[in-house]
Amino acid sequence: MxxxxxxxxxxxxxxxxxxxxxxxxxxxxxxxxxxxxxxxxxxxxxxxxxxxxxxxxxxxxxxxxxxxxxxxxxxxxxxxxxxxxxxxxxxxxxxxxxxxxxxxxxxxxxxxxxxxxxxxxxxxxxxxxxxxxxxxxxxxxxxxxxxxxxxxxxxxxxxxxxxxxxxxxxxxxxxxxxxxxxxxxxxxxxxxxxxxxxxxxxxxxxxSVDSPGGEACPKYYDAVVLTADEIRERAAKTLPSADLSGDPSGWFKASERSEAGGIVRMKFGGVEVKGTVMRTLLGLNSTNFTVKIDGNTLTFTTTGYGxxxxxxxxxxxxxxxxxxxxxxxxxxxxxxxxxxxxxxx
Known part of the structure; x- marks a missing residue:
């Protein structure tokens, strides 16, 4: 077609x-x-x-x-x-x-x-x-x-x-x-x-179809650790309208996930951003990620590779x-x- x-x-x-x-x-x-x-x-x-x-x-x-x-x-x-x-x-x-x-x-x-x-x-x-x-x-x-x-x-x-x-x-x-x-x-x-x-x-x-066996990939589970300042620096180049002032715990809001678990879109610094954009911005292995915030240190844990x-x-x-x-x-x-x-x- x-x-x-x-x-x-x-x-x-x-x-x-x-x-x-x-x-x-x-x-x-x-x-x-x-x-x-x-x-x-x-x-x-x-x-x-x-x-x-x-x-x-x-x-x-x-x-x-x-x-x-x-x-x-x-x-x-x-x-x-x-x-x-x-x-x-x-x-x-x-x-x-x-x-x-x-x-x-x-x-x-x-x-x-x-x-x-x-x-x-x-x-x-x-x-x-x-x-x-x-x-x-x-x-x-x-x-x-x-x-x-x-x-x-x-x-x-x-x-x-x-x-x-x-x-x-x-x-x-x-x-x-x-x-x-x-x-x-x-x-x-x-x-x-x-x-x-x-x-x-x-x-x-x-x-979306079932896909067993991926966990055998050495990079199936991965983590990227970034400081708040590092994220601000990256976002300034591609998402200048994102408001990343204040505590990082308020940066990530209202994420929408796909049936497979990947983030389709989310609010980042008050701006709606596609999951693929966030993946590139943060240097992640996939869009299927979670974030853990400890002060000014943010740990992004991913599932899957690609x-x-x-x-x-x-x-x-x-x-x-x-x-x-x-x-x-x-x-x-x-x-x-x-x-x-x-x-x-």
């Missing part, structure tokens, strides 16, 4: 505002975690489309097999499947179960195709997508970065990632015949967030460990969508 695609396009500038994948270490590329053991699935075989899956050749959703990517400021045209390999390498650990990696591959491919079809943004008019996870998605050039990323396990890690992409080659998620805005984040809370609660636009397939909409990577890990297949995982996190096979040649 074109309307849904247009609405979704408006979200892309903020979809990846903060890192989506939960790392065990702080890194410049926080969409990866150090590897302790990587095991490839030697029994993977190709299979025909499952029952309920479509094979589509309609011109409206068939890719031309290539995509232009802005990498380190340089526009590169490459095969779509090669791009998906680089995104999966940046977005999810090869240590995760195979079915979770396959789910990530489909989501990454779908999002790339969606971006390509909706037109190049002002941020990079020379390319369909970029390597900035704050705008599009993470990107790892395996030719130059694999060894530094995974050390002695680099070959095995690459094999796992490439196999997952190959197993799902050409598969995307569609809604009413169009590729969806297949957003994902590291670890949702007990439920995923609705798009309307995070970005203000209701997307039929981005609704915006929480769509696929939860740690939720996918848990689901795969419980025996679910990647198509079942995708159907759960993007309800009402269809797994579609397109031509990428």
């Amino acid at each position: 074109r309307k849904v695609l247009v609405i979704g396009l408006l979200l892309t500038a903020v979809i990846y505002i903060l890192p989506v994948f939960c790392g065990l270490l702080e890194q410049e590329e926080p969409l990866s975690i150090p590897q302790e053991s990587v095991a490839a699935d030697a029994e993977i075989t190709e299979s025909p489309p499952a029952e309920g899956e479509q094979t589509v050749t309609d011109e409206s959703i068939v890719a031309n097999g290539e995509i232009t990517v802005l990498v380190d400021g340089e526009a590169r045209t490459m095969k779509l499947e090669d791009y998906v390999v680089s995104v999966v390498a940046g977005e999810i650990s090869p240590d995760f179960p195979t079915e979770a990696i396959r789910a990530q591959a489909v989501a990454a491919r779908t999002y790339a195709l969606y971006k390509q079809k909706t037109g190049r943004p002002a941020q990079h008019e020379e390319a369909d997508v970029c390597d900035d996870p704050a705008h599009c998605a993470a990107f790892v050039d395996l030719k130059t970065e694999a060894a530094a990323r995974w050390g002695e396990q680099a070959d095995t890690a690459q094999d796992v990632i490439r196999q997952a992409v190959e197993d799902t080659a050409g598969q995307v998620l569609t809604y009413e015949g169009e590729p969806i805005v297949a957003v994902f984040s590291s670890a949702a809370g007990e439920k995923t967030e609705r798009a309307v609660d995070v970005w203000g636009s209701d997307i039929p397939y981005l609704q 915006h929480g909409v769509g696929l939860s990577q740690w939720g996918a890990k848990y689901s795969a460990e419980q025996g679910q297949t990647y198509d079942e995982i995708l159907a759960h996190y993007y309800p009402g969508t269809t797994l579609t096979t397109i031509s990428t040649e």
